[in-house]
Amino acid sequence: MKYRNWNGHESYQTILQQWNADMPKDFHLREDLFISQILKQEDIHRPASYVAIDETDREVGWIIVKRWNRDGIDAYRGVAWISFLYVVPSHRKQGIGRKLVTLAIDQLRLDGIHTVHVGKDMNNLFCGVPEIFGTKGFFAAMDFVEHDFSVDMHKHVTSTDLIPLRQQLNYRIRLATRTDFPKIHAFFAKNFPGRWQQEFIEYDRLGHDGSAFVIVLHDDRVIAFCRINDSRSGYNMYNTNWTATFDHLIGVGPLGVDDDYRGYGLGFDVTAEAINDAVRRDASDIIIDWTSHIEFYRKFGFDVWHRYASMTRKLSR
Numbered sequence: 001m002k003y004r005n006w007n008g009h010e011s012y013q014t015i016l017q018q019w020n021a022d023m024p025k026d027f028h029l030r031e032d033l034f035i036s037q038i039l040k041q042e043d044i045h046r047p048a049s050y051v052a053i054d055e056t057d058r059e060v061g062w063i064i065v066k067r068w069n070r071d072g073i074d075a076y077r078g079v080a081w082i083s084f085l086y087v088v089p090s091h092r093k094q095g096i097g098r099k100l101v102t103l104a105i106d107q108l109r110l111d112g113i114h115t116v117h118v119g120k121d122m123n124n125l126f127c128g129v130p131e132i133f134g135t136k137g138f139f140a141a142m143d144f145v146e147h148d149f150s151v152d153m154h155k156h157v158t159s160t161d162l163i164p165l166r167q168q169l170n171y172r173i174r175l176a177t178r179t180d181f182p183k184i185h186a187f188f189a190k191n192f193p194g195r196w197q198q199e200f201i202e203y204d205r206l207g208h209d210g211s212a213f214v215i216v217l218h219d220d221r222v223i224a225f226c227r228i229n230d231s232r233s234g235y236n237m238y239n240t241n242w243t244a245t246f247d248h249l250i251g252v253g254p255l256g257v258d259d260d261y262r263g264y265g266l267g268f269d270v271t272a273e274a275i276n277d278a279v280r281r282d283a284s285d286i287i288i289d290w291t292s293h294i295e296f297y298r299k300f301g302f303d304v305w306h307r308y309a310s311m312t313r314k315l316s317r
Contacts, residue, residue: 001096003103006051008039011059018088024132026306028244029125036236037123038084043069045080048107052087052096061087063100066121067113072198078114081121101142109315118144118311122195124238127152127290128308136309144311152239153288153297154305161279163272163300169264172217173273176210180222184215187222192256208235214274216257216266224266226255226274230281239289247284253291268299275300 012034020028038044043066052061064084068076082104087096108116118139119126127150129136136146165173176184181204188197203212212235216224229237229251239251252274257266278286287305288297294304 001055001094001099002053003050003099004053005046006049006062006064007046008044011051011062012039014059015062015084015086019086022089026242026245027130027132028242030244033125033236033241037125037241038064041066041123043067043122044083045069045108045111047111048080048104050100050103052091052100054091060091061096061100063104065104065108067108067111068122070198072201073194075194078112079117080108080111080113080115081117081119081124083119083121084125085118097138098142105142105313105315114315116144116313116315119308120310122198123236125241126308127238128310131307131309136311139311142313144313146309146311148292148310150290150292150308150310151294151304152306152308153291153294153302155275155286155300155302157275157279157283157286159279159282161301162276165269165272166265167269169218169261169266171223171266173214173269174217175277176213176215176225178210180210180213180215183217183220183222184213184225187225187258191258196254196256203235206235212237214270214277216270218261221258223258223261224256224270226252226270228252228274228277230278230283239287241289242287245285248282249285249287250278250281250283251287251289252278253288267296271297271300 016029016031016034045065045067048065050063051059054060065080066083067080119128129139184200188200212228214226214228215222229240231240231243231249237251240249243249255267255271288302
């Protein structure tokens with residue numbers, strides 16, 4: 001078996017063909033999804049990404065790694081993510097997956113990385129190790145520690161599934177427009193500096209119109225938000241990754257409330273309005289991804305769809 005750095009573009013069709021032939025439909029990879037979440041990502045760390053090649057020169061395994069290469073999230077300095085790891089069925093139980101992870105870890109240690117997560121990367125495919133894959137034991141044997149879990153939740157909706165708002169505070173709630181962007185930037189800087197702020201900065205940079213954000217305003221100040229991602233918009237976010245299973249999937253979340261306005265039920269209302277907007281857009285199904293707030297979303301009729309283990313390895317110097 002030979003191993004070399006994965007340079008990306010020449011073999012991604014092979015990955016898609018092999019993966020989709022092997023995996024359940026819930027996790028089929030669309031070409032545009034792989035391109036947007038992997039090939040076009042500035043965080044891909046090619047020195048730690050490898051492909052395994054068998055004696056017939058066939059590519060049979062891949063590990064794709066990301067590391068933080070941007071400004072904006074200091075907590076991500078020295079952090080890397082295994083974004084994708086896959087070995088074709090005919091070549092499993094031969095040590096290929098272990099070798100790919102070892103090669104990646106050795107390089108990341110040389111690069112000064114101190115923490116490696118499975119999934120959770122910016123513009124990720126997975127928020128952890130999918131329980132359905134049965135690979136937690138593999139990562140545990142590679143010294144990854146399970147420290148938490150998260151779930152994706154699902155609800156099938158019809159045109160009558162509108163949710164009344166509670167409105168315990170005098171406010172306005174609506175979809176954002178670009179004229180709201182300065183107030184939204186201020187909201188994130190005050191309340192959620194970090195990943196959510198960075199995702200909104202990217203959304204703004206790409207020139208989108210604001211319709212992916214339900215906002216709550218009080219005295220012309222944004223005090224809460226909920227993201228709503230339409231699978232037909234052409235912009236991939238985690239809760240619309242797996243559209244192949246559904247007719248018209250819309251993803252709801254994340255959501256957040258200003259520190260000064262908590263305790264008024266705004267989290268419920270902004271989520272309800274996002275769900276209502278999805279219904280008005282003729283969604284067939286709604287996904288809440290990467291959450292541990294199971295009971296909160298059950299209030300809206302969601303059930304657990306998939307579970308993920310959060311697994312991390314700390315690297316010694």
